Amino acid sequence: MELIIEIRNISKSYGDFKVIDNVSLNIEKGIIFGLLGPNGAGKSTLIKVLSCQSRPSSGHAYISGLDVVSDKKEVLSIIGVVPQENSFYDELTINENLMFFGSLYGIINIEIKKQSHKILSMLKLEEKSNSRASDLSGGMKTRLNIACALIHKPQVLILDEPSVGLDPVSRKALWETIQAVNGEGTTILITTHYMEEADLLCDRILIMNRGKIVIEGTQEELKRKVGEKVVQITSSPGIYEVIKSKVGSIEKVTSCIENVKGLKITHTDELPLQEILEIFISHGEKILNVGSSSPSLEDAFILASGEEWH
Numbered sequence: 001m002e003l004i005i006e007i008r009n010i011s012k013s014y015g016d017f018k019v020i021d022n023v024s025l026n027i028e029k030g031i032i033f034g035l036l037g038p039n040g041a042g043k044s045t046l047i048k049v050l051s052c053q054s055r056p057s058s059g060h061a062y063i064s065g066l067d068v069v070s071d072k073k074e075v076l077s078i079i080g081v082v083p084q085e086n087s088f089y090d091e092l093t094i095n096e097n098l099m100f101f102g103s104l105y106g107i108i109n110i111e112i113k114k115q116s117h118k119i120l121s122m123l124k125l126e127e128k129s130n131s132r133a134s135d136l137s138g139g140m141k142t143r144l145n146i147a148c149a150l151i152h153k154p155q156v157l158i159l160d161e162p163s164v165g166l167d168p169v170s171r172k173a174l175w176e177t178i179q180a181v182n183g184e185g186t187t188i189l190i191t192t193h194y195m196e197e198a199d200l201l202c203d204r205i206l207i208m209n210r211g212k213i214v215i216e217g218t219q220e221e222l223k224r225k226v227g228e229k230v231v232q233i234t235s236s237p238g239i240y241e242v243i244k245s246k247v248g249s250i251e252k253v254t255s256c257i258e259n260v261k262g263l264k265i266t267h268t269d270e271l272p273l274q275e276i277l278e279i280f281i282s283h284g285e286k287i288l289n290v291g292s293s294s295p296s297l298e299d300a301f302i303l304a305s306g307e308e309w310h
């Protein structure tokens, strides 16, 4: 396994406020890695450290063995960063924009043209290469924003919440674009607060909360950590204080959490459902619904962090 990103005990504080708290992480070359977490988790801050826009308060991070602080110039030449706001110029055509961004990296024109051609065909923008950026559709603008970050053939493409504000169709198109870029061998680091996006798009996921790592792994690993199954019981009147502790002490139950629908129970092996329902009934609850499902990433987050996803 070849590592492309190594994060060693990174912390970042603003005054007394620790936004990143001792995060260590390895990211393997060639994968799509998702940094998932609720708003304020510290995702953008970590991305800024990795893309040399912000210095860590302590710790080190390396991209392809280069230190993001002391080897900043070299790091910037091997990463592409897709900012949340479009970075291209509206009044320039697609080709002119790529020419501009390429020249910023000191690439000679003929090389820029070659690379532009490749990128535009990959991102399905070829036919629009002479159109002004301002005349492009929303989806095409998103792709042009990505194209500008690829002109210098980066080894790693970093995207900070690229799908915020996109409708479901554009979001799916964005995922296809990211997969196409990854298919060419570029490692992808993407942040998102959409569980579904991380679940469907990424090879591995790190879930962050309050500047700390909650859990990291493949979707399967994360879900397995939750226990094998989830049972949701809805009942009335829904007074769960005592029931929760009784159900929680059953051997195979890994967690028992009250939510809007009632009680959500995660468990390994077969659950003694009869025994559980009897606990409900003996405490005056009328069973309204019992549903069983596979654990979601949200379940993994709740269990590992002890907090609701917000």
Ligand SMILES: Nc1ncnc2c1ncn2[C@@H]1O[C@H](COP(=O)(O)OP(=O)(O)O)[C@@H](O)[C@H]1O
Binding pocket: 014, 019, 037, 038, 039, 040, 041, 042, 043, 044, 045, 046
């Ligand atoms: N420049 C800054 N000064 C002070 N606090 C900041 C600064 N940047 C971010 N924060 C705080 O750090 C926390 C994490 O922010 P951020 O990394 O943007 O989270 P995320 O991208 O996961 O939503 C938030 O509480 C935010 O208010």
Ligand SMILES: [Mg+2]
Binding pocket: 043, 044, 045, 160, 161
């Ligand atoms: Mg952010």
